[in-house]
Amino acid sequence: MAKLFRLFGKKRGGRMSGWWVVGSVSEAAFYGLLFILGIVSLTTVVTWRVFWPASSILEIGFGFWLMVIASSSFVLIGLTAFLLQVSHVMASPELRSAMVDQAKRDHHRRSKGEADTAATSLPDATILKDSPGVKLAYRLAANQGDTATLAVSAAFGAAWNAMLAVLIVICVENHLVGNHQYFLTVLLVPFAAVSYFATRWFFRLFRRHIGVGPTTLEISELPLLPGNKYALYLCQYGRVTFEKLKVSLACFEETTYQQGTDVRTERHEMSRNVVIGPKQFVIEPEKPLELDCQFTLPLDTMHSFQSPHNAIVWKVIVEGEAPRWRTFCRSFPIVVHPRPVYPQPAQQRDDVNLT
Amino acid sequence: MLEFEYVVNHVEPQSVEKLEVSVMWYTEGKGSEDIGIHMFQQVGREALIAISLDQPRRLSCSLPASPLSFEGRLLRIRWCVRLRLFLADGRELTTDKPFYLGHLTRDL
Amino acid sequence: MIAGSVSMKHLSPPGPFSPSTERGGTNADLSRHVPNPFSTRFVTPGQVAWVGDENYFDQLVARWKALKGRASIIGVHGSGKSTLLEYFVPLIGNVIWRRDAEGCVVFDTLSDYASIEDSATERLPTLWLQLRRTALPSMVIPWKELHRGRLLVIDGYEQLSRWQQASVLVRTKLRSVSLLVTSHRRTWLGTLCKLSISSSTARQVVSQLTAGRDDFAESSEEEIRGRLLAHGGNMRDVLMELYDQYEDQRKKMTGEVKSNS
Numbered sequence: 235m236a237k238l239f240r241l242f243g244k245k246r247g248g249r250m251s252g253w254w255v256v257g258s259v260s261e262a263a264f265y266g267l268l269f270i271l272g273i274v275s276l277t278t279v280v281t282w283r284v285f286w287p288a289s290s291i292l293e294i295g296f297g298f299w300l301m302v303i304a305s306s307s308f309v310l311i312g313l314t315a316f317l318l319q320v321s322h323v324m325a326s327p328e329l330r331s332a333m334v335d336q337a338k339r340d341h342h343r344r345s346k347g348e349a350d351t352a353a354t355s356l357p358d359a360t361i362l363k364d365s366p367g368v369k370l371a372y373r374l375a376a377n378q379g380d381t382a383t384l385a386v387s388a389a390f391g392a393a394w395n396a397m398l399a400v401l402i403v404i405c406v407e408n409h410l411v412g413n414h415q416y417f418l419t420v421l422l423v424p425f426a427a428v429s430y431f432a433t434r435w436f437f438r439l440f441r442r443h444i445g446v447g448p449t450t451l452e453i454s455e456l457p458l459l460p461g462n463k464y465a466l467y468l469c470q471y472g473r474v475t476f477e478k479l480k481v482s483l484a485c486f487e488e489t490t491y492q493q494g495t496d497v498r499t500e501r502h503e504m505s506r507n508v509v510i511g512p513k514q515f516v517i518e519p520e521k522p523l524e525l526d527c528q529f530t531l532p533l534d535t536m537h538s539f540q541s542p543h544n545a546i547v548w549k550v551i552v553e554g555e556a557p558r559w560r561t562f563c564r565s566f567p568i569v570v571h572p573r574p575v576y577p578q579p580a581q582q583r584d585d586v587n588l589t
Numbered sequence: 590m591l592e593f594e595y596v597v598n599h600v601e602p603q604s605v606e607k608l609e610v611s612v613m614w615y616t617e618g619k620g621s622e623d624i625g626i627h628m629f630q631q632v633g634r635e636a637l638i639a640i641s642l643d644q645p646r647r648l649s650c651s652l653p654a655s656p657l658s659f660e661g662r663l664l665r666i667r668w669c670v671r672l673r674l675f676l677a678d679g680r681e682l683t684t685d686k687p688f689y690l691g692h693l694t695r696d697l
Numbered sequence: 698m699i700a701g702s703v704s705m706k707h708l709s710p711p712g713p714f715s716p717s718t719e720r721g722g723t724n725a726d727l728s729r730h731v732p733n734p735f736s737t738r739f740v741t742p743g744q745v746a747w748v749g750d751e752n753y754f755d756q757l758v759a760r761w762k763a764l765k766g767r768a769s770i771i772g773v774h775g776s777g778k779s780t781l782l783e784y785f786v787p788l789i790g791n792v793i794w795r796r797d798a799e800g801c802v803v804f805d806t807l808s809d810y811a812s813i814e815d816s817a818t819e820r821l822p823t824l825w826l827q828l829r830r831t832a833l834p835s836m837v838i839p840w841k842e843l844h845r846g847r848l849l850v851i852d853g854y855e856q857l858s859r860w861q862q863a864s865v866l867v868r869t870k871l872r873s874v875s876l877l878v879t880s881h882r883r884t885w886l887g888t889l890c891k892l893s894i895s896s897s898t899a900r901q902v903v904s905q906l907t908a909g910r911d912d913f914a915e916s917s918e919e920e921i922r923g924r925l926l927a928h929g930g931n932m933r934d935v936l937m938e939l940y941d942q943y944e945d946q947r948k949k950m951t952g953e954v955k956s957n958s
Binding site: 617618619620621622662665 | 732733736737738937940944948
């Protein structure tokens with residue numbers, strides 16, 4: 235019963251009190267509503283003055299400008315806090331700190347004019363090494379695909395709801411003064427339906443991210459060399475029971491080709507070696523899952539490769555299946571370098587005719 | 590270290606504008622092709638005439654650690670020595686001598 | 698024709714293996730090093746020989762003249778428009794500038810080409826650019842080089858917006874510049890030809906690519922027709938599918954040889 239009332243979480247040291255998922259979702263909903271409230275009130279104030287300047291209600295003066303400032307602050311605070319809440323879900327605090335440090339290091343590197351390694355076929359591991367780990371040497375950065383959808387849904391939902399709020403205010407004001415805009419009124423129905431589905435979509439994604447939580451992966455060495463042994467450390471936040479959690483080392487061929495006026499990219503998985511799992515794990519918000527493991531890269535491993543249209547990409551992939559949450563998959567790019575090549579004597583002569 | 594020699598037979602030196610030798614890798618497969626030149630040498634007309642074309646010309650270069658020769662499904666990485674003859678009549682004649690770099694001789 | 702030979706000898710190659718000297722090398726090992734006949738290098742426009750009536754290009758040149766040097770080639774994706782350009786443009790133009798789909802200028806002899814030479818040639822000095830969806834809006838037409846007596850070739854005309862298409866039409870008309878474009882749909886220009894790939898043509902293309910290869914089972918015309926239908930007449934997609942089929946066959950053959958050895 236107590237949990238029902240704890241809509242807002244509170245950080246206590248390394249733990250969170252309250253019901254983790256409901257608290258975070260409620261915070262996002264609160265700030266979203268604050269944003270919409272600000273939009274509605276600002277629209278009401280501004281449109282009333284614009285369309286009915288002769289009206290004595292909301293005359294320009296101290297009260298008018300107070301309303302504008304208050305509404306604008308609701309909009310700003312609500313939107314900022316909402317976006318911050320979403321970004322908190324997309325990245326763990328350590329990752330956010332590492333991203334800030336990385337931005338500083340990038341800026342420092344550019345100012346020193348360090349060599350651009352994009353011209354070589356071996357991907358540069360320097361950027362991956364920019365983020366030091368807590369337990370192991372380096373923290374790996376996740377591919378942004380998983381969080382991009384959440385960001386898009388948040389942006390779309392906020393923008394669409396803001397637009398709908400403005401239209402509703404205008405429609406209501408028109409009805410109140412006897413100017414019945416029936417077309418606009420009817421148009422609001424499909425708009426409201428889109429708003430409902432967009433908001434639902436966002437909160438489903440948000441809840442999934444909250445439930446699963448950010449994934450932190452650290453590795454003992456970069457770049458990797460074939461034949462060597464490496465350690466991995468996984469830290470999974472959230473509040474979920476995984477029926478299967480698996481960590482794999484996978485290699486992909488990627489190729490880009492032109493299809494007439496279109497450009498297509500194709501990917502083929504060359505190999506996948508399971509490092510951890512699949513196993514069942516239970517994760518609590520106060521106690522994230524921490525796993526340590528080791529793996530050896532086979533000697534006949536092909537190294538990472540990057541050219542304008544072709545690539546060989548290595549990734550550590552964390553996948554999970556949970557009954558209440560859809561399957562999730564997060565990938566962490568790594569770089570494998572080649573071992574030195576030793577020549578062996580052999581002779582062969584071929585004659586080639588030219589025409 | 591890669592050492593090789595080449596000989597051009599039955600071609601009049603006066604008909605050759607220049608000769609280019611390169612040690613390079615190229616990709617082949619489903620995607621657009623990429624190339625990387627590791628070593629490049631151009632021999633002009635005067636140098637070609639100075640030493641007869643049918644005399645062996647030796648070249649050597651140290652090879653890099655990457656990219657290794659690779660046989661995949663979408664992508665293959667191949668190394669070769671490429672000889673390109675530019676003739677006075679505007680034509681170009683090209684020949685490749687492939688070689689393997691590395692030890693990846695079986696599919697992953 | 699000059700005949701000659703070049704021989705090259707590795708004195709100390711880095712790799713211990715080569716197809717002919719690999720100890721214990723099997724047919725399967727050798728087949729791994731044979732290129733896929735449907736690789737990009739063999740199927741890009743210009744690499745595949747034109748399949749069709751030998752008088753076709755004469756008819757096209759006659760039609761081009763009848764349309765007074767302003768025409769479009771119509772066809773769906775993969776119907777051979779870019780391939781047709783590779784064979785047709787040299788008949789009507791002398792390419793002096795060309796930009797590929799990457800946005801890179803691959804050929805540029807503009808500075809060597811004086812205007813006074815334009816009128817002396819039957820084949821029009823040609824500026825050729827290939828448009829790609831992701832390359833827009835950075836497309837640049839070298840308008841200052843386009844004047845009377847020159848030819849502009851645009852591969853992928855439908856990538857331009859209506860406004861850009863109209864601009865190209867008007868500007869080339871005002872400057873008396875000939876214009877040849879490829880498009881998926883009809884344009885305001887006269888139609889030089891409308892391309893579509895028949896199953897027999899497609900089969901000939903596939904046979905051409907796999908000529909002399911005993912490691913790929915020849916496809917019947919029925920099979921090719923089915924593939925063409927499935928891909929909406931897009932020969933390029935058919936070739937990409939055949940690429941995958943070849944790789945599957947090779948993998949299977951390699952697996953069979955390994956299990957037998």
